[in-house]
Amino acid sequence: MAGLDESGRPKAVRWENDELYLLDQTRLPVEVVIERQDTVEQVWNSIKQLKVRGAPAIGVAGAYGLVVAMLHERVSGRDAFLAALEQHACYLDSSRPTAVNLRWALERVVNTAKRSDAASAPSLLKVITDEAVAIHREDEELCRLIGEHGVDLISEGAGLLTHCNAGRLATSEYGTATAPMYLAHKRGVRFRIYADETRPLLQGARLTSWELQQAGLDVTLIADTMTAYVMDAGLIDLVIVGTDRVAANGDVANKIGTLGVAILARHFGIPFYVALPFSTIDFNTPTGAEIVIEERDPDEVRSFGRRPTAPPDVKVRNPAFDVTPHHLVSGFITDRGMVGPPFAENLRKLYVTEV
């Protein structure tokens, strides 16, 4: 079936026989709906409506979206092709203007076409298709490398906790926080994963517990109030989370609730790891104090799946992220290797080595 991977599991983004398939994540876990994307307008809507989400997955979907757009363009000649391509890139970018990965992926496809010496529309179409596939493959490779560098943290019989969704639904494959888990599972290690539900948007309940269960991993869902309980009961040996941005000193911005999990892990002496592609480290942000925390719609907290659960006019705080100070982090699992403290020094080293 189109949109499934080799093991028959739905993928967030799949390219098959020149057709793009996206899994509608807004309908998970109640329904598994895979939609073929027939027009660029449909791709735009899928990104806008969060049917596809997670920075890497959005970038890949956008790149393929350009191919979908150009497959339907009746242009001939290089100049007409490039003009239409740029127009579609600009359009797709407007679907989620703050998604850095989306813009990056669209620009990369456009620039590759411009730099190529392909003269005809069909040959340019091949160039951009190859580039979209390359972006996709590279993202898969980053996830695989994160998995390789973190897999040895997971020993037979271990209990893991993760927060929010930094899984394969947010990336091309394997995810970030989940990459070591998928790889350990593939290698036959038996272990348990606890996924907290991650209020207010419930990514842990809706997405993480679903994708891990789909892949045959041993996952248990808990409410966010139960994290201390399962740690106290000795069920957790290791925490792995993803991140939206890491400051140069190792402070970690991630989904609201991450800071609480990190403090509880420290209290119970449980190692706390952060998994990420190296590109998520922002060397222009010296510390977490410089990271501005977005405050979201109060109705997300006043309701649960659109069902009101609080007085309609009660005051609410709804920060989308929090910042975990670097001293609560045991290590970073990156595609370039594992990084331990002192983070300011060791993260920089990793950067310099590569340049």
Next chain:
Amino acid sequence: MAGLDESGRPKAVRWENDELYLLDQTRLPVEVVIERQDTVEQVWNSIKQLKVRGAPAIGVAGAYGLVVAMLHERVSGRDAFLAALEQHACYLDSSRPTAVNLRWALERVVNTAKRSDAASAPSLLKVITDEAVAIHREDEELCRLIGEHGVDLISEGAGLLTHCNAGRLATSEYGTATAPMYLAHKRGVRFRIYADETRPLLQGARLTSWELQQAGLDVTLIADTMTAYVMDAGLIDLVIVGTDRVAANGDVANKIGTLGVAILARHFGIPFYVALPFSTIDFNTPTGAEIVIEERDPDEVRSFGRRPTAPPDVKVRNPAFDVTPHHLVSGFITDRGMVGPPFAENLRKLYVTEV
């Protein structure tokens, strides 16, 4: 309007002109419905269906329920009255068999009738009515005393956090954790309260934020994932929670999530207080390790209000309570006064003094 207090606010339990009114807490905060209880069967159902909840409030409702029952009994003579009274007490007790306060209140009403020298049905009816009112007043007085002993903890401009609902909806008046807050408010102290929503049953969102808002207090609702964030932001100076049972050494059993809040408070150097009537201290339970934690229906975590939020068959843990070790508690606010560490010694002292 019947069922409202002097300030026009709905009360969990109200006795007025020989009529019992209960606030249907299952419909909060969407609807405020106050139901007159016309029959003992209706009272039984109101307790069974959690329309009235919280140990002290259930006890008071049960005592008045006996009066409602006997108001409709066509019995004459002492023996017939007492026989019918015992029958109704047994029936009401079956509505929530594990509610210790309910049994205690019913037995107290029955025993008072038995011990009295009233010979006629009308005079016995007066005896049990007076006793039910006495139980109600005593509960109000306990709450008031908890308030008196805790009110000085709340200073002008302070930020407080509470978990779950240990408020006036669970008691006759003032609540336990909320008693110092209501009293400070009455005295004109200006302060802010943060109520976490308390998954899975959302008592913080549905009940605490509602009752504090109704009473004109400055309350802000947060998701459970945001507790560390608001503490880190310097918004919280003090935590006050209620409890279901305190062991002789000061270990505290309370709604799931309390342990996490206590650990975060310790991390940020924020005092953590527990408010309770003295009767909640169980000297027969030496430590928290002996307290058995009830595991509830997994669907509470997989859904909210019958709306699925997770895969229908995903594994779940759903402990109803957790145990906060005494070393994380700054003090106990009781009706007999404030108790500081060492708790094993000081709680016992309070007990001995009184005997």
